[in-house]
Amino acid sequence: MDYVLIKNEFVRKDQAYIDFYDRGYYFGDGIYEVIRVYNGIPFLWEEHFERLQRSARELDLEFSQPVDDMKKNILSLIAKNNLQNGIVYFQITRGEQERNHLYPRTLSSVLTAFTKEDDSPVSLQENGISLWALDDIRWLRCDIKTINLLGNVMAKRKAEDEGCHEALQHRGNIVTEGSSTNVYLVKDGTIYTHPANHYILNGITRLFIKQLASEEGISFQEEAFTLEDIPAAEEMFISSTSHELVPVTKIKGSVTKKLAIGPITRRLQKAFASAEN
Numbered sequence: 001m002d003y004v005l006i007k008n009e010f011v012r013k014d015q016a017y018i019d020f021y022d023r024g025y026y027f028g029d030g031i032y033e034v035i036r037v038y039n040g041i042p043f044l045w046e047e048h049f050e051r052l053q054r055s056a057r058e059l060d061l062e063f064s065q066p067v068d069d070m071k072k073n074i075l076s077l078i079a080k081n082n083l084q085n086g087i088v089y090f091q092i093t094r095g096e097q098e099r100n101h102l103y104p105r106t107l108s109s110v111l112t113a114f115t116k117e118d119d120s121p122v123s124l125q126e127n128g129i130s131l132w133a134l135d136d137i138r139w140l141r142c143d144i145k146t147i148n149l150l151g152n153v154m155a156k157r158k159a160e161d162e163g164c165h166e167a168l169q170h171r172g173n174i175v176t177e178g179s180s181t182n183v184y185l186v187k188d189g190t191i192y193t194h195p196a197n198h199y200i201l202n203g204i205t206r207l208f209i210k211q212l213a214s215e216e217g218i219s220f221q222e223e224a225f226t227l228e229d230i231p232a233a234e235e236m237f238i239s240s241t242s243h244e245l246v247p248v249t250k251i252k253g254s255v256t257k258k259l260a261i262g263p264i265t266r267r268l269q270k271a272f273a274s275a276e277n
């Protein structure tokens with residue numbers, strides 16, 4: 001039986017309870033990170049914590065304990081559960097308080113974390129996925145990694161209902177991102193992806209792919225592409241902590257397109273795989 005982390009305690013999963021008045025439950029008032037673990041070692045650990053701290057600053061959410069203590073506890077959880085390959089999820093809610101939109105700045109934030117064994121999605125990475133293109137109905141601070149994910153959840157459900165693996169969200173004709181992934185288009189050998197502003201989450205995998213592209217000498221433009229650019233796309237792919245880098249072979253919904261898995265996607269996948277080890 002796995003342990004989970006609640007505040008500073010390691011509790012058996014079947015004995016874990018959350019306070020009834022946790023603001024995460026009433027308002028989605030909290031932030032989170034998902035980190036991949038390869039051979040027992042968390043990948044891009046510092047980068048995820050930097051983003052966590054940024055999310056906290058943007059939401060005026062103060063941690064009730066030093067970040068180093070959180071890191072120590074999360075590493076202990078990975079070790080305690082003997083997680084070799086999988087993910088560690090952790091979230092910090094603003095605290096516990098009878099329901100009130102107005103938060104006092106005196107609450108103690110609540111850290112919870114769990115681990116999950118999960119191999120890389122090799123079959124998706126090999127064969128590609130389909131996307132369902134639909135309107136991006138989310139709020140205007142998608143750069144903050146909050147646990148308030150209803151727009152993303154709705155988009156994912158719709159994609160699945162339409163027989164697709166992931167959503168492709170767009171505001172007007174500008175493509176933003178997936179429901180839980182960043183999205184890329186290759187044209188004339190250059191990779192295009194939405195700039196890191198308030199319309200998307202600046203994925204840690206996205207930043208890593210940017211670095212890999214630079215090492216591989218592939219042009220990487222943080223420049224938005226539109227639905228009209230998709231018919232002429234040479235390749236498309238998505239990225240996230242759990243997917244790593246997965247090619248797109250089909251798009252349906254607001255736009256229709258079939259794609260082959262191209263050389264740039266394959267080169268980046270290869271570079272990614274060697275970096276994990």
Ligand code: PDD
Nearest residue numbers: 034179180181182201203204205240241
């Ligand atoms: N999702 N965009 C959105 C909206 C996301 O939720 C995520 C991550 C990403 C990719 O970010 P990263 O490369 O840092 O994982 C982009 C996580 C994995 C999730 O919610 O499970």
